[in-house]
Amino acid sequence: MVFKTTAFDHSATAPWFGRGAQINDLAPGATTPLDRAPPGPGCAAMSDRIGRYVTDAGFAAAVVRCPATVEEVCVRQHGLGPRPATMLGEAIVAGLLLGTRLKGPGLLTAALAGEGAFRHFRVDAIGLGSVRAMVLPSTHEALAAWNGVDPLLSDGVLTVERRLQDDTQPYQSKLLVAGDAIPSVFNQFLVASEQVMAAIAVRVSDGEAVGVYVERLPGADVTHPLNELVIEMRDANSHPALNEADNAALLSALCPEATFRELHAYDVGFHCPCSRDRYIATLRGFKQTELTSLTNGAGVIETVCDFCRTRYDIPLDEVL
Ligand SMILES: [Zn+2]
Numbered sequence: 001m002v003f004k005t006t007a008f009d010h011s012a013t014a015p016w017f018g019r020g021a022q023i024n025d026l027a028p029g030a031t032t033p034l035d036r037a038p039p040g041p042g043c044a045a046m047s048d049r050i051g052r053y054v055t056d057a058g059f060a061a062a063v064v065r066c067p068a069t070v071e072e073v074c075v076r077q078h079g080l081g082p083r084p085a086t087m088l089g090e091a092i093v094a095g096l097l098l099g100t101r102l103k104g105p106g107l108l109t110a111a112l113a114g115e116g117a118f119r120h121f122r123v124d125a126i127g128l129g130s131v132r133a134m135v136l137p138s139t140h141e142a143l144a145a146w147n148g149v150d151p152l153l154s155d156g157v158l159t160v161e162r163r164l165q166d167d168t169q170p171y172q173s174k175l176l177v178a179g180d181a182i183p184s185v186f187n188q189f190l191v192a193s194e195q196v197m198a199a200i201a202v203r204v205s206d207g208e209a210v211g212v213y214v215e216r217l218p219g220a221d222v223t224h225p226l227n228e229l230v231i232e233m234r235d236a237n238s239h240p241a242l243n244e245a246d247n248a249a250l251l252s253a254l255c256p257e258a259t260f261r262e263l264h265a266y267d268v269g270f271h272c273p274c275s276r277d278r279y280i281a282t283l284r285g286f287k288q289t290e291l292t293s294l295t296n297g298a299g300v301i302e303t304v305c306d307f308c309r310t311r312y313d314i315p316l317d318e319v320l
Contacts, residue, residue, distance in 0.1 A: 048268035050129055051247050052100060053260040058220025061260060062100040062213040063247045064093055066268045069131060070209040073270055077309045078135045084118050084143055087152055089204040090182035091123050092131055093211035096268060097200050098160070098186070099125030100213065106164040112177075112185065114156030117146035124307070130271035132307045153180045158189055184236045191234065199233035203242040210242050212254065225257045272308040279303050279312050283319045291319060 048066040055061070070089035074080050080088060091110060099108040111122035119142050122134040146152070158177045163170040173193040177185045183202040190198050198215035214230050216222075232238040244250035251260045283291060283301060294301045295316045303312045 049265055050096060050100065050268050051265040052263045053251065054217075054263055055224075055226065055258045055260055057224040057226060057258065058217045059224070059226045059258070060215045060217055061251065062097055063250060064096045064211045064268060065209065065247075066093060066096065066131075067207055067209040069268055069270050070204060073131070073133045077270075078133070078140075080135070080143070083148075084146075084152060086204050087118060087180070087182055088121055088123075088133055088135070089209050090202045090211075091121065092133055093202045093204065093209055094182060094186040094200055095123035095125045096129070096131055097202075097211050097213040099129075099131075101215075102162060102164065104164050104166075106162060106167070109159075109161045109163075110186075111159045112153065112156055113159075114151075114153035116151045116154040116156075116180070117142045118152040126271060126273075129266050129268040131268065132270060132272045134307045136306055151180050153185075154178075156185075158185055160189060160193070181236055183239060187234045197227070197230055199230045201233045201240045201242060210250070212240070212242065212250065214254075226255050229255045270308070272305060272310070274305040274308060274310060276312045276314065280314055280319055283314065286319075288320070291316060 048064075048069045050062060050064045053061040053063070070085075070092055073092060074085035074088045078085075078088070091112065095108060095110045098110065102108055105127055107127070108125040109122060110125075111120070112118075113120045118139065120136060120139050123131065124133070125131050155176070155178050157174055159172065159174045161170055161172040173189070175189050175193050177188050179185065183200055186200050186202075190196055190200070196215055198213065200211060200213045202211040203209075212233075214226065214233065216227065216230060220226075233240060240254055242250060244253050247262075248260075251258070283294075283303075286294075291301065296302060299316050301314045301316060301319065303314060304310070305312075
């Protein structure tokens with residue numbers, strides 16, 4: 001199952017040129033596998049899971065637990081310090097939760113651009129449970145110079161794009177957001193852009209990465225205590241602790257009056273569709289003068305994926 005994709009938000013993925021070609025997005029006309037990639041060396045531990053639930057009162061919920069994926073992406077791939085890693089980890093959890101709202105196989109992209117040191121990052125939730133995150137070299141440099149005190153994000157813009165398999169016109173929304181609290185940023189999006197009665201809660205700490213999404217569906221019981229829960233979860237001052245070790249206990253603690261029925265559960269893991277062949281295909285679209293300027297003294301074009309930091313050294317001979 002594949003779908004055509006086009007590059008998204010060029011300003012956010014620039015520069016394509018730097019120390020080696022920074023090819024941040026899929027080659028024009030390239031295809032992305034939407035289904036989960038088979039478990040392999042690039043996939044995180046199989047313990048990371050998403051569970052999806054409904055209640056008799058007409059609410060939907062999702063719970064994601066993905067500490068291994070957050071560790072893989074934030075620490076091993078991007079080498080972030082504790083606070084930036086927590087922030088990106090929270091965005092990964094939130095992105096996976098929003099991805100459960102896709103009406104079919106697709107791609108959900110959430111990009112944050114702020115005025116602070118963590119000036120740009122992007123999370124792609126691909127298909128069912130696959131995720132990757134992009135941190136550009138310029139952002140890594142800004143983080144390296146961060147004084148550890150100033151806001152990491154500050155005022156910024158959240159861009160969310162949804163593409164379903166058969167969409168010719170992807171849905172995109174941009175929202176001005178304030179503050180460094182990632183759950184709050186995504187709740188602002190749900191209220192202002194989606195206009196749904198829904199909220200997320202996220203905790204990334206102590207080796208845990210857990211998140212909950214609750215949405216009131218059309219025709220739901222508007223007097224049910226779950227309405228209050230959604231309102232509380234939206235309020236940064238009453239953000240739930242999410243300390244419970246299993247999903248049933250967690251949902252019960254959030255709303256003892258609700259009975260959640262699990263619809264299905266699936267694995268979560270890191271996946272990036274980049275490949276040496278895809279880079280070669282992209283480079284073949286460049287002018288020869290551009291290729292020459294990218295080639296080092298040994299006749300090799302050094303490329304690094306800004307999502308997973310995988311490096312591909314491609315001899316110019318293979319591109320021409
Ligand atoms: Zn990659």
